[in-house]
Amino acid sequence: MVSLSLTAMVDMFAIMVIFLLANATTVTQWIEIGHGIQLPKAKASDPPPKAASIHVSKDMVFANNKPLLPVKQVLQSGIVLPALSTWLLKQAKQAGYINIVAHENTPYGIIRRIVFTCQQAGFKNVNLAVQPRG
Amino acid sequence: MAGVVEEQKNGNLNVDLNLVPFIDLLSMLVLFLLITAVWLQVAALPASLDSNKAGALTQLKQSQKLNIHLTNHGYALSWPDGMKTKNLPKYLAKNNQGYNKDILLKLLKKNPAPLPSASVSAEDLVDYGYVVEAIDVLKESGIPLVALTAD
Numbered sequence: 001m002v003s004l005s006l007t008a009m010v011d012m013f014a015i016m017v018i019f020l021l022a023n024a025t026t027v028t029q030w031i032e033i034g035h036g037i038q039l040p041k042a043k044a045s046d047p048p049p050k051a052a053s054i055h056v057s058k059d060m061v062f063a064n065n066k067p068l069l070p071v072k073q074v075l076q077s078g079i080v081l082p083a084l085s086t087w088l089l090k091q092a093k094q095a096g097y098i099n100i101v102a103h104e105n106t107p108y109g110i111i112r113r114i115v116f117t118c119q120q121a122g123f124k125n126v127n128l129a130v131q132p133r134g
Numbered sequence: 135m136a137g138v139v140e141e142q143k144n145g146n147l148n149v150d151l152n153l154v155p156f157i158d159l160l161s162m163l164v165l166f167l168l169i170t171a172v173w174l175q176v177a178a179l180p181a182s183l184d185s186n187k188a189g190a191l192t193q194l195k196q197s198q199k200l201n202i203h204l205t206n207h208g209y210a211l212s213w214p215d216g217m218k219t220k221n222l223p224k225y226l227a228k229n230n231q232g233y234n235k236d237i238l239l240k241l242l243k244k245n246p247a248p249l250p251s252a253s254v255s256a257e258d259l260v261d262y263g264y265v266v267e268a269i270d271v272l273k274e275s276g277i278p279l280v281a282l283t284a285d
Contacts, residue, residue, distance in 0.1 A: 006153040013160035020167035039176070040263035042270040048178035056262075079284075099178065102262050108204070109258030111265070116284035119183040126282065127178035128266055 035062065040104035042130040048099050049127065052091040054084070054114060056102035061114070063087045074110050081117045088121035096122065101129040179269055184253045184281035200249050200277070202238075202268055204256035209238060209268070214249065233264055235271045248276030255283040 035057035055062040061069045061084070069083055088098070098118050102111060115126060140148040201212040208227040222241060226234045242249070252272045256265050265282075272280045 016164050040266040042179050042266055044177040044179040104263030106262040108256040108260045108262050108265055111262050112284045115282055125182050127180050130177050130179050132175050132177045
């Protein structure tokens with residue numbers, strides 16, 4: 001008959017609980033990445049400030065997680081995106097910041113149009129969402 | 135009651151703690167925290183928005199800052215006026231692994247003082263990930279203000 005040492009198991013569980021509790025309190029995640037977006041990696045470590053966000057997946061551009069424009073339409077349009085411009089003008093300009101959460105393989109032409117439209121709407125700064133690397 | 139209390143002959147109390155319910159509690163707590171834990175960390179790389187048009191509200195003229203333009207074949211570098219550019223390349227071609235960000239970082243770090251600002255632009259078909267990589271390299275080299283040029 002094998003006797004199980006429960007004390008060691010309790011120690012292990014206690015350490016796991018402490019680790020998970022500490023991890024849970026330091027992460028404030030309000031940007032939902034979803035939509036199959038794989039963020040590019042960078043050495044940045046500051047969390048993004050809370051502001052309006054534009055998500056760019058492989059197929060669609062989302063404004064605060066609501067579908068706005070298909071990516072194919074963005075590529076065919078001019079440098080200013082009217083639908084995005086209309087949405088941006090309704091957003092509060094918190095220090096002029098806008099968060100861009102885009103897939104790493106997005107052609108820069110799409111980002112360029114989005115960034116130009118943001119600039120025309122009065123947003124002077126963008127925060128590019130990235131995955132921290134090392 | 136979680137334990138069994140036994141009184142010994144000499145009057146001392148001997149408490150046997152029942153660990154099984156304690157382990158049940160801890161395992162439920164661990165499961166809950168694992169489910170609700172957020173493993174994907176998100177950080178932000180700040181960039182200001184710049185314009186090539188004359189009269190744009192930029193802190194420095196285009197000729198006073200480093201301009202990096204990403205093409206499908208590499209980095210096209212435009213160094214600021216007044217900088218000794220004799221040994222500085224104007225073009226860094228891609229290698230087998232992609233853009234030469236390590237060489238770019240070395241070139242920027244060779245400078246005695248970090249440049250005040252830089253701007254990044256790219257061709258339409260270049261992947262956004264490479265543009266972020268270029269901005270990251272500029273930030274790592276100590277350049278405080280990095281702008282994205284959209285026109």
